[in-house]
Structures are given as C-alpha cells and as structure tokens.
Amino acid sequence: MRHLQFPPAFIALLLQLAAFILALTGVRLFELKPEPIAFALTCGLIAAVFSCFTPLQRWWLIIQLAFAPALVVALNFNIPPHFFLFAFFVMLLVFWNTFRSQVPLYLSSVKVWQALETFLPQPEPGKSFTFIDMGSGLGGILIHLANVRTDGNYKGVESAPLPCLWSWLRIRWGGFHQCRVHWGDLWDCDLAQVDVAFAYLSPAPMEQLWNKAQAEMRPGTIFISSTFNVPGQSPIETVQVDDLHHSTLLVWRM
Numbered sequence: 506m507r508h509l510q511f512p513p514a515f516i517a518l519l520l521q522l523a524a525f526i527l528a529l530t531g532v533r534l535f536e537l538k539p540e541p542i543a544f545a546l547t548c549g550l551i552a553a554v555f556s557c558f559t560p561l562q563r564w565w566l567i568i569q570l571a572f573a574p575a576l577v578v579a580l581n582f583n584i585p586p587h588f589f590l591f592a593f594f595v596m597l598l599v600f601w602n603t604f605r606s607q608v609p610l611y612l613s614s615v616k617v618w619q620a621l622e623t624f625l626p627q628p629e630p631g632k633s634f635t636f637i638d639m640g641s642g643l644g645g646i647l648i649h650l651a652n653v654r655t656d657g658n659y660k661g662v663e664s665a666p667l668p669c670l671w672s673w674l675r676i677r678w679g680g681f682h683q684c685r686v687h688w689g690d691l692w693d694c695d696l697a698q699v700d701v702a703f704a705y706l707s708p709a710p711m712e713q714l715w716n717k718a719q720a721e722m723r724p725g726t727i728f729i730s731s732t733f734n735v736p737g738q739s740p741i742e743t744v745q746v747d748d749l750h751h752s753t754l755l756v757w758r759m
C-alpha cells in the first residue's frame with residue numbers, strides 16, 4: 506500500500522467504471538438483454554477480478570463485488586433521493602478526509618482508556634503533564650483521563666467536523682477545563698510540549714507519524730499507538746487489552 510499513488514477509494518471507483526464499460530460493451534456486442542441485477546453482478550465480478558491485480562487490500566474485493574448489485578437493490582426500494590443526499594452529508598461530516606487519510610472513525614474501548622492511565626507520568630505536587638490524542642474522535646479518552654487524573658492537560662486534535670463538534674460540546678458541558686479539542690490536522694500539531702502522545706489510526710500513516718514523533722517529542726516522553734505498529738520499530742512495551750477487539754497498546758519511550 507505504501508507505493509499506492511492514489512487513495513484506494515479512487516482506484517476502486519476507476520475499476521468499477523472500467524468494469525461497467527467492459528460489461529456494457531459485451532452486452533452491446535452480443536446483443537444481450539440481461540436483468541439489471543445480473544448485469545450488476547457481472548460488473549461486480551469484473552471489478553473484483555481487476556482489483557486482484559492492483560495494490561488494493563483483499564477486503565476491497567468484497568466491496569468491489571457487492572457495490573453495483575447493492576446499487577440495483579437500493580434502487581428497487583424507491584428511497585427518496587433526499588435521503589441519499591442527507592446520508593451523504595452526514596457521512597461527509599463524520600468521515601471527512603478518510604478518503605485520503607485512510608483513517609476512519611472507530612472508537613477505543615473503555616479498557617484501552619483504563620490501560621492508558623498507567624502510562625501517565627507519576628503525580629507530583631504542583632506539577633502537571635500534557636497528553637495528546639491525535640485523531641481524538643468523540644473525545645472519550647480525553648474526558649476519561651481528565652476524570653481520573655485531574656493533574657493533566659488533555660489535548661485532542663480531530664479533522665472530522667461532526668466528531669470534533671460532538672467532543673467540544675461534551676467537554677464544554679461537562680466542565681472539563683483541563684481538556685481542549687482542536688479542529689485540525691494532526692500533522693500540524695506540535696508535539697514538543699507533550700509528555701504522552703497517543704494515536705489510534707491505521708497502518709497507513711504510522712511511518713510518517715513515527716518520524717514526526719521522533720523529530721518533535723522530547724527525550725523521555727512517551728508515544729503510544731493502539732493496534733498499529735510502526736514498521737521496523739520495536740516498542741519498549743506492548744500491552745494486550747482484554748476488550749472486544751483484542752486491542753494492543755504499543756509503547757515507545759522517545
């Protein structure tokens with residue numbers, strides 16, 4: 506995936522288009538009159554076969570296979586077009602730049618939040634520390650940690666508007682004065698003042714994120730990734746969390 510020039514969704518769409526043109530050419534050439542669902546299944550099959558020859562990950566094959574048939578099935582339900590427009594805008598506000606970043610919104614478990622508590626600096630009278638969640642989703646981690654360790658400053662950066670607004674409201678209404686969530690790009694945030702940096706993203710940005718953490722974080726500070734490893738970098742500690750996803754926390758000391 507590292508050598509992929511275009512976002513996977515763009516490649517998948519191009520392949521769907523190619524499959525559609527090929528299937529249509531076949532239908533015209535042999536003067537066939539297939540049922541819409543049969544035509545859609547043919548398109549899906551061709552797109553899935555094409556995908557095998559691209560760097561798309563294997564799970565894309567299921568999407569490629571099901572995409573056109575799902576469109577035909579959905580059209581049969583006569584759903585008003587406004588519904589799709591509404592759904593599109595909601596999805597846009599929730600997933601925003603997932604198309605490019607390859608990092609969708611999915612949330613860590615409460616057990617992960619609890620495991621993170623053990624990596625916060627030891628409490629010292631009159632001293633505070635800074636924790637950042639890079640891609641903070643709905644702000645659950647920040648609020649949980651702010652509840653259990655009141656001596657910390659908790660920052661979140663989130664690029665998707667709706668999750669960011671949601672977490673901002675939760676923080677404001679909950680009166681968590683030591684929490685801040687910022688609508689922006691994690692690549693623009695400065696890690697120099699951070700004691701513990703946390704990320705739960707995807708395999709795609711991990712190498713770049715590691716380079717950023719190495720360049721900006723102070724020696725002795727802690728970098729934690731949930732689930733996704735940094736290629737070629739062994740963590741100093743891994744914590745297996747007993748949650749539904751069998752999450753693993755990978756911990757590095759900078």
Ligand SMILES: C[S@@+](CC[C@H](N)C(=O)[O-])C[C@H]1O[C@@H](n2cnc3c(N)ncnc32)[C@H](O)[C@@H]1O
Binds near residue numbers: 606646662704705
């Ligand atoms: C897997 S979720 C993790 C949410 C939260 N940290 C948690 O553990 O529950 C990743 C989040 O990162 C956000 N994200 C992805 N790329 C980002 C970027 N470049 N800058 C800021 N946020 C980003 C996504 O919108 C998503 O909400």
